[in-house]
Amino acid sequence: MTRQQFWLRFIAHIDRQLLLGICLLLLTSLLVLYSADNASWDRPLGQMRNILVGFVCMWVVAKLPLHYLMRTAVPVYVLGMVLLIAVALFGEISHGARRWLNLGVTTVQPSELMKIGVPLMMAWYFERHEATLTLKNYFIAALLLLMPVMLIARQPDLGTSLLISASGFYVLFLAGLSWRVMGGMFATAIASAPILWKYMLHDYQKHRIMMLFDPSQDALGTGYHTIQASIAVGSGGILGKGYLNGTQTHLDFLPERTTDFIFAVYSEEFGLIGNVILLSLYAFVIWRGFIITSHASTYFTRLMAGSITLTFATYAFVNMAMVSGILPVVGVPLPLVSYGGTSMLTLLLGFGMLMSIETHKKLVKT
């Protein structure tokens, strides 16, 4: 095997356009982390490690043929459910929430696994019943979604459970759930909101939603984050204050600026122009995701690709909306940009699946 052949094999299942979009976003991440960490290499280096691990996983998943991917659906989902139930029964209470499971060697957070496990399972289910889809099948698929979501919401981890709900809902939507049923679901959701507010939400969750309407009420806590983030974004103006020159960032006004609020740092330093570029980068990745979805050759891969793409878009929207003050502060990181190993891994696994779907379709068709 010549060196050229080796390289061709090595990148055989990598989608170059998707990879380009991802790399540009990751580059942005390193750039902003350096500034957000007050010109220190700590966080950028840590993020490089996260990226490296994520890339290896992405590469492996992209190489896996589709039937392997499908075969993992049930085991992954069942494992996720077992772990979630185990967490509910004997999970470690860390900081008031029961999210972690201590396996002796390491602690795991099963809800993270379900971010991929739930859409995978639902897509698998629809694929199996493709020929004879009735309302009953949608109902069962919805149950497959609701069980883990309820368990995660109870932990309590509202942010994750909402995002998993969204990814599952996208599968239902793409699988052709009738508009009438969706309308009904929407109406029910609106109607049950007051009950949810009263009995399901924890005080701190209510608090965060209230802060959206009047951030000055809680000037030291959550409201402070919202106020300072808005000032950072707004004061960035059209052109931004320039790289490493964000005063909000460097005078310690911004909270959590390497994780959930990293967008405020970016926005302050690069302004509206920078924001348009960032939005374009996201749009490019999302667009490529949609193209892959529309190429996808089987029902399973279509649903999976569509759900991954839409979920990615949702993450990006929720984070930027939260930082710019149009959504309450729910702990959602800016995908591919915020500092963090777990979310990086989950996202890149998803992109690995997209690449596998794109590059293995010919094999399935023939």
Added chain:
Amino acid sequence: MKKRIEFKNHQREIFHFQLRLFFGIGFVAVLLAILLLRFIYLQGVRHSYYQTLSESNRIAIVPIVPNRGLIVDRNGVVLARNYSGYTLEINRNKTPDIEATIDNLSKLVEITNKDRRRFKKQLDESHNFETLVIRSHLSDVEVARFAAQQYRFPGVEIKARLFRDYPFGEKTSHMIGYIGRINDTEVSQLEDDDLAANYRGSDYIGKTGLEQSYEKDLHGTTGIEQVEVDANGRAVRVISRTAPIPGNTLVLSVDIKLQEIAEKAFGKYRGALVAIDPNNGEVLAFVSKPGYDPNLFIDGIDPQSWDELNNSPDKPLTNRALRGQYPSGSIIKPFMALAGLYYHTRTPEQTINDPGVYYLPGSSHQYRDWKAGGHGSVNLFKAIQVSCDTYFYGLATDMGIDNIYDYLSRFGFGKKTGIDLEGETSGLLPSREWKMKRYNQIWYPGDTVAVGIGQGYSLFTPMQMAFATATLADNGVAYQPHLVKEVQSPRSSESRSIVKGPLYDLHIDPKALDLVRRAMIAVTQPGGTAVYANMGAPYQIAAKTGTAQVVAVKQGEKYVAKDLSERNRDHGWYIAYAPADKPRIALAVLAENSGHGGGAPAQIARKVFDYYLLGKVPKDLAPENLKEESDHD
């Protein structure tokens, strides 16, 4: 035919899917458009507004840290207080070369190697964005000298801060605990408890003792000051101010005078003493010897002092009262006696003959009494008075471990008492299930024999012993022991009482109680095991002595204190309450390696009683080296 229909469906399905996908694309487009509009609004339309906020006049929201609540004893003597002082602090992000800066600073103000070591340690442990204290308690002269030279030191500033101080130092260390700088784990804990906002600006948090368990009360509510700052971050003008609410004052049930007397009474001995008012569970004294100076920990202890404390063979950092687990020795006997009467294993009149040794049926293993040759004819009363081991070997065997476990656990043995301090250990009251679980072995009759005199597997804490003694003193009515009596708001006169009604009543037969009480009084009278220490007391004392073995004595050998190294000598135990007819104070004393419980421990207890009941301050506090009244119990 069938195939064609499926094929058609497939086409339609793809069409439907593509349609849905277009909706999805449209949805994403709408989301992105919303964001774009929002950005245009914030960064275009409202730019100048936010520009003003950020550039020319930054409104900084400055937290005003509330004064931490005081801790006072039951008579109002201050045990933990605050005082203000100046600190010299370095902002690591604004200081280019920290080492050089410190070198230059040391020419202006004194910076010791200890200060440097402590600063280094903080530098390694803390987050990025804070200022760190290099020197505290600056004198006025030092402040003035630095102020004149401040321009040379970017990122270094003088701050006025409140310091915590524990005037009684070692004497209250295991009870009050200490505060220290908030670490990363505590930060995330606060965030998840949604308390992070209230701790903005706070540098300290309770780490151990009451400072930890009453953190919520002591901290207070952080105030807010909105200030205008100029481009360099200096405050120009205060816009609005919400005053902080200082933390609540803790009024302890502990009498610090009593505590001091108990402390001193220990003399050279290590050990623990817990004294409780049996009528309400108020802890009157809580001693663990040796203690440590909590003031060392407040600003981060320097590594050298830490090593000294941590590696000392005396283990000054161990809270012996709360966490020390010792075999109880003979002080378990009054409780065993009550159990025997409860299960009718013995009647009060029943006597046994004690030849000085006990054999299990069919075994040649010797269980020896502490007194060679035995006590002769012994009934229950005498068994407690002279602490006859043989009697209790037989009683335990006849009662069986299940009954013993069941009855003793009612008194709280082997369970946490729930006192208002964190980190209490539960001790160990052994049972069949426990042994199976722990050693995967069945329970042997020999195990029961040892439990009968408080040896074998059983381990109890001084706190537990004091709780059980208080329950016994109050005729089987148990109260929750607590160190804090009241939580007072410093602003209003409001106060919250911690004292609650009884936890439970064991409903012990009054006749049985009376017998045990009379026997325990006899312990302090001629013929008992704690006579010397209690001579001349103008009130009656009910007590029981005990000895916990540190090293086992081999079959056929004799315990001789002087042959053993000091730390292998027996621990002396003593439980007592007084006045016996209407108890006002109940206590448990443990003095490590003091030998006999009727020696040092009983003398310590007597001094505590004399002060508490008579107000008498003893002249010579340390225990005398008295002749041993008996060589074992």
